[in-house]
Amino acid sequence: MKKLLALIILIALAFGGWYFASPWLAMRSLADAAQAQDVAALEEKVDFPAFRASASDQLTTVAREQGGPLGELGGALAERFGGDLIDRAVTPENVGNLVASGALIGGLVPERLRTQELGWDVERDGLDHFRAVGTFEDGTAGPILLFRRDGLGWKLTGFELVRTLSF
Template sequence: MKGLIKGVVILGVVAFLIAYFGTPILTVNNLVAAAKAGDEAGLERMVDFPAFRDSVKDELTARLMAEANADPDVRSSGLGGLGMMLAPMLVSGAVDALVTAPTIAAMVRTADTPDPEDVATARTPEPESEDKDIRQSYGYRDLNTFVLGLTDPDRPDETLKLLLKRQGVFGWKLSGIDLPEKAA
């Protein structure tokens, strides 16, 4: 009898650990399937839009500032300084308007990253005529952050990283993004 109880407890612990560490992979598979099917309602359930938008804003603002700081004409110009001050506001407004379920679906299907110039001019991504063969990679950043890496074989050095954050014990939502380093 003690052996049976011990076996059930061990089986329960193993099942919990499998569910605890395996649920982000199920969420990623559901996210990719919803993106490919164009299931906007499904994507909206799997994305924490306020957190995701904040992450996109931070990433794009940092990229714009780095590009502006690298340009000597912008650094030395008074108007360049004004532009650097206004850039976060422009990015913020555009990201709020453009980061929607279809935009996220396009990012997942194509591994295309938001471009600061596209955001500044408020252009939505063009729909792809056919699905690309996007490579996926998975991994934990920490116990509460799971990373889905998306790489287009045509651009192997540019991996878009979508960050899923744990919601409760077994729930996960897309909550952030790490943009790839811009190729020189």
């Protein structure tokens, strides 16, 4: 009976360690790959079809938020032609740039933020999802990265750009 209880406690501790530590380790690993510009590592850590779908949804939403007939036209154009733009923009190099600097495309970060370090905090969304919330040194909000569980590991599946960083 004591062996069974010890085994249950060991399993509970292992699960608890994984639950709390794995998102942090996944984000740290992604940030390290981005800093090192390790394309192969980035390709392993990112679900590119899901990430492109996230980028496409945001492009369409931003275009439609312009309001009125121009917003609807912009949304329709974003849906029609945005896919090609997204396919060319969402590369391992650009995803690494998003993680390292806060912008998917280089140069889109406001000038005052370009020299600031981007830090990350992890927010759990249950067992299967977490968000890495970026913040610049001066407290300015950065992008939010969305992760989905992949076995016992995690894959980056999308992002949310904060309005102060999206142009």
